[in-house]
Amino acid sequence: MEEEIIKKWLNNELSEEELKSFESTKEYKSYVKILDNAKYFKAPEFDADSSKESLDFAIKSRTKSNNKIVYQLIASIAAVLIIGFLIFDYTVPNQLENTKTTEIAQTHNITLPDQSIVDLNANSSIDYNEATWEEERLVSLEGEATFNVEKGKKFTVSTNYGTVEVLGTIFNVKSRDYAFQVQCIEGSVKVGIKNENYILKQHDLLKLEKDKVIIESDRSSLPDWKNNLSIVRNETLNNVLMEFQNYYDVEFETSNIDTNKTFTGSFTHQNMEIALNSITLPLGISYKIEGKKVFLTHK
Amino acid sequence: MASTKSFSDNCCKKNIFDKLYNDHSKDLHDFIYYKFGAEHNPKDKVQVAFMKLWENCKKVSPDKAKSFLFSVANNTTLNVIKHKKVVLKYESKSDRSKSDIQDPQFLMEEQEYMDKYQLALSKLTEEKRVAFLLNRVEGKKHKEIAEILGISRKAVEKRIYTALDQLRKDIDGI
Numbered sequence: 001m002e003e004e005i006i007k008k009w010l011n012n013e014l015s016e017e018e019l020k021s022f023e024s025t026k027e028y029k030s031y032v033k034i035l036d037n038a039k040y041f042k043a044p045e046f047d048a049d050s051s052k053e054s055l056d057f058a059i060k061s062r063t064k065s066n067n068k069i070v071y072q073l074i075a076s077i078a079a080v081l082i083i084g085f086l087i088f089d090y091t092v093p094n095q096l097e098n099t100k101t102t103e104i105a106q107t108h109n110i111t112l113p114d115q116s117i118v119d120l121n122a123n124s125s126i127d128y129n130e131a132t133w134e135e136e137r138l139v140s141l142e143g144e145a146t147f148n149v150e151k152g153k154k155f156t157v158s159t160n161y162g163t164v165e166v167l168g169t170i171f172n173v174k175s176r177d178y179a180f181q182v183q184c185i186e187g188s189v190k191v192g193i194k195n196e197n198y199i200l201k202q203h204d205l206l207k208l209e210k211d212k213v214i215i216e217s218d219r220s221s222l223p224d225w226k227n228n229l230s231i232v233r234n235e236t237l238n239n240v241l242m243e244f245q246n247y248y249d250v251e252f253e254t255s256n257i258d259t260n261k262t263f264t265g266s267f268t269h270q271n272m273e274i275a276l277n278s279i280t281l282p283l284g285i286s287y288k289i290e291g292k293k294v295f296l297t298h299k
Numbered sequence: 300m301a302s303t304k305s306f307s308d309n310c311c312k313k314n315i316f317d318k319l320y321n322d323h324s325k326d327l328h329d330f331i332y333y334k335f336g337a338e339h340n341p342k343d344k345v346q347v348a349f350m351k352l353w354e355n356c357k358k359v360s361p362d363k364a365k366s367f368l369f370s371v372a373n374n375t376t377l378n379v380i381k382h383k384k385v386v387l388k389y390e391s392k393s394d395r396s397k398s399d400i401q402d403p404q405f406l407m408e409e410q411e412y413m414d415k416y417q418l419a420l421s422k423l424t425e426e427k428r429v430a431f432l433l434n435r436v437e438g439k440k441h442k443e444i445a446e447i448l449g450i451s452r453k454a455v456e457k458r459i460y461t462a463l464d465q466l467r468k469d470i471d472g473i
Contacts (some may be wrong), residue, residue: 263375
């Protein structure tokens, strides 16, 4: 095919005749199909506002450490004051305690003072203390998050189930009421649960199942939620629905069905009806949505 | 005149920095994504590039900021990857047509086509893939792509054409 013709065609510069003869070639349809389908490869949506927010936040914390002298002076005065306060009142909250929380179906990208990055999944929160960060890199997590940790001193994620310790690496921690999982994506991490330590290497996935620790292999380079998916294996419907509610703001009415049935499969975080179909069809359940309530019944 | 301008206008000013962010963050994100894929977290790269710009805001004048941003994002990503094949995800077509039941034969053929397309895209060189997708998916004009990539408009046109040509030959199995 003539290079010039195609270039002109792409720029809508073909004369009527040229276009007619081009349309009659056998390649024409292939070209059109390729251009038509290119859109399915579109880059994921870029949320400029929320990214700007975390950028501003990172810049702010950077500025703090840059203005060291001023900062140290303020810090020493503050220290005296805080000690003074603490002597009289234990409950004075620390001003530099940071909490970041996501709502249902919301995710958030947070840069910590040392430039480590936390990708916070839906319905989750982290706490950390900027003031003591230099001495101790400690983050408390409720929910699920992926951590990309800058090399340095020990970095600890504390959860209701136990702690995860690393030096610098990428890993995902899921700490929900119904599940605890740690996925090591790069480097290695140490997980402490009830006085026992477990070392995870790259591609290891630790799960807590009925108080038993199981370590499996998982070679994915991103946790499932980063692909807008929840993948569940052999979970009770009850747990699956709790997971579901992290991404969709609904309540389930389940009195007519057995929620101890187990489910293996996945559901998307991007479309509630498709997600509901993915869960209910294999289990032979039908659903009805009324406002924020979803009624589940047997077929 | 030029010197007074660069003296008063520097990227440290919040309004200028914010405007640079609004103008370039999405393009930067898309560029990194089409070039390196999702694995290298384009969002982070955008953040790193703007952090660097902010740190160097006194040295970089606003008219140089754009090329500064693109080269920082490009370099930090290059440092991370050793030319792995980039496979871009496609949005599955069946997801969008919700519940209507389609002919399974048709669905399978579509699926096969998209898989072939995906493979063919991953075989293109980065530069062709980026130019092609920025143009056909993001609707960027040749001139804009030329600015982003730092090449001539003719070269952009050539890359888009060769990308399309190679994709067709690959997909049609020639």
